[in-house]
Amino acid sequence: MGLTDIAKMLADGTKDTLIMVLLSTLFGYIGGLPLGVLLSVTDENGLKPMPALYMVLDIIINITRSIPFLILLILIQPFTKAIVGKSYGTVATVVPLTVAAIPFIARMVESSVKEVDKGVVEAALSLGAKKFTVITKVLLAEARTSLLVGVTIAVGTILGYSAMAGIVGGGGLGDIAIRYGYYRYETEIMIVTVVVLVLLMQLLQWVGTLISKKLDRRRG
Amino acid sequence: MSFIQIEHLSKTYKGKDDSVHALNDINLTIEKGEIYGIIGLSGAGKSTLVRCINLLERPCEGKILIDGKNMPELSEKELREERRKIAMIFQQFNLLMQRNVLDNVCFPMEIAGIKRKEARLRAKEYLKTVEIAEKAKAYPVQLSGGQKQRVAIARALASNPEIILCDEATSALDPQTTGRILKLLKQINEDYGITVVIITHEMRVIEEICGRVAVLDKGNLVEEGPVSEVFKNPKSKAAKRLLLTKELSEEGEENGLN
Ligand SMILES: Nc1ncnc2c1ncn2[C@@H]1O[C@H](COP(=O)(O)OP(=O)(O)O)[C@@H](O)[C@H]1O
Ligand SMILES: [Mg+2]
Numbered sequence: 001m002g003l004t005d006i007a008k009m010l011a012d013g014t015k016d017t018l019i020m021v022l023l024s025t026l027f028g029y030i031g032g033l034p035l036g037v038l039l040s041v042t043d044e045n046g047l048k049p050m051p052a053l054y055m056v057l058d059i060i061i062n063i064t065r066s067i068p069f070l071i072l073l074i075l076i077q078p079f080t081k082a083i084v085g086k087s088y089g090t091v092a093t094v095v096p097l098t099v100a101a102i103p104f105i106a107r108m109v110e111s112s113v114k115e116v117d118k119g120v121v122e123a124a125l126s127l128g129a130k131k132f133t134v135i136t137k138v139l140l141a142e143a144r145t146s147l148l149v150g151v152t153i154a155v156g157t158i159l160g161y162s163a164m165a166g167i168v169g170g171g172g173l174g175d176i177a178i179r180y181g182y183y184r185y186e187t188e189i190m191i192v193t194v195v196v197l198v199l200l201m202q203l204l205q206w207v208g209t210l211i212s213k214k215l216d217r218r219r220g
Numbered sequence: 221m222s223f224i225q226i227e228h229l230s231k232t233y234k235g236k237d238d239s240v241h242a243l244n245d246i247n248l249t250i251e252k253g254e255i256y257g258i259i260g261l262s263g264a265g266k267s268t269l270v271r272c273i274n275l276l277e278r279p280c281e282g283k284i285l286i287d288g289k290n291m292p293e294l295s296e297k298e299l300r301e302e303r304r305k306i307a308m309i310f311q312q313f314n315l316l317m318q319r320n321v322l323d324n325v326c327f328p329m330e331i332a333g334i335k336r337k338e339a340r341l342r343a344k345e346y347l348k349t350v351e352i353a354e355k356a357k358a359y360p361v362q363l364s365g366g367q368k369q370r371v372a373i374a375r376a377l378a379s380n381p382e383i384i385l386c387d388e389a390t391s392a393l394d395p396q397t398t399g400r401i402l403k404l405l406k407q408i409n410e411d412y413g414i415t416v417v418i419i420t421h422e423m424r425v426i427e428e429i430c431g432r433v434a435v436l437d438k439g440n441l442v443e444e445g446p447v448s449e450v451f452k453n454p455k456s457k458a459a460k461r462l463l464l465t466k467e468l469s470e471e472g473e474e475n476g477l478n
Binding site for chain 2: 117119120126128138141216218
């Protein structure tokens, strides 16, 4: 394989990885953000305590979070197939990634929202704000720095999972690293692939930190 | 009928194995336009009482009539509307940390559905009233305690309230700043005719601006009346103790101990 071929393969792999990670993060937040808000709101010290509901959600999330990602990936293959028509490849991997991401994102959102000072919530309630307004304009708005740090962590974690999915033909950089490094002993390609993954992670962390700092007004 | 009428108000916090009787059968009335003080030592139930007025805390028993409406009986929607007439300021200011001063003052107007442009104009006026217009673009973290409380007062004004509840509003401030904030509250009371209810553990705050005062001790209202009378001739143990604490602290100040 020539250098240009390798370069093209890596470029495609990077693109696939990015698509996988971004889509999974997006779907992960579409599910995880409302779920996290629901957790923080129904908690015993929340805006509308609902202990029974909280307990049920809490248990479901703990169960899904304790299943190792690779096992989850295999467990839900029938489900993945039902949704996207096949159980391998870039698009198919988005399904298990999203399923793994939702509970974990929900937990991070829950903890970010719980950090918001209760006094500010009370101030809003005392001004006659609706609960929904409190959620959007106080809880989420005040927690935004912490939420953004959470996004950075989520993207990083999903990037790591996506590489793991390479073992079962998940597509992207992880797939390349495993195919060449593990099955064909082409160590150089594996190393280059891993370096690209590391760079992606670094870049992501850097951008994430930069944005959340820029948006934080508590630093003056 | 008085403007604020509290009848047989009781509040018990139920814990897992014990319960705290925070308020026992409280009765008091507050007239429109007055500055009413509620004093007591820490843990006396002052915050619970003031939070029952706007139902941040739901009373176990009793009535809280505001302009004739019994607060605990209102629906969620009616309660939200009623709360807009009752602003509150807090010891810890409770400003939105991610919003600048101007947007903090706009917040109650957003809740009330006032257009952004008009809200900003009005917010600027309120900031002038509390003499902090130059900080409109600053964020709370950049302000001193006294400045934060001014912003909180401007925010309170922005909901166009009939009542302002102050829960230890000056307790986090130094004596000089306390004096200025009290003057501001007095001025607002006079200019806008807003009824002010002041919760404090400091005698001095009551003396400086309140007309009448209630003394709270372990959840009971033990004494009530015009400030001059209660302080000249305290009948309850709690009032006597508060007076003594004040004299001691003044002696301390004179001897340079404070
Ligand atoms: N949310 C709560 N749960 C349980 N006990 C409470 C709660 N809030 C206040 N208390 C108790 O009620 C009593 C009165 O408290 P509070 O009204 O805060 O007093 P103050 O404001 O006069 O210091 C105290 O014994 C306090 O521990
Ligand atoms: Mg208190």
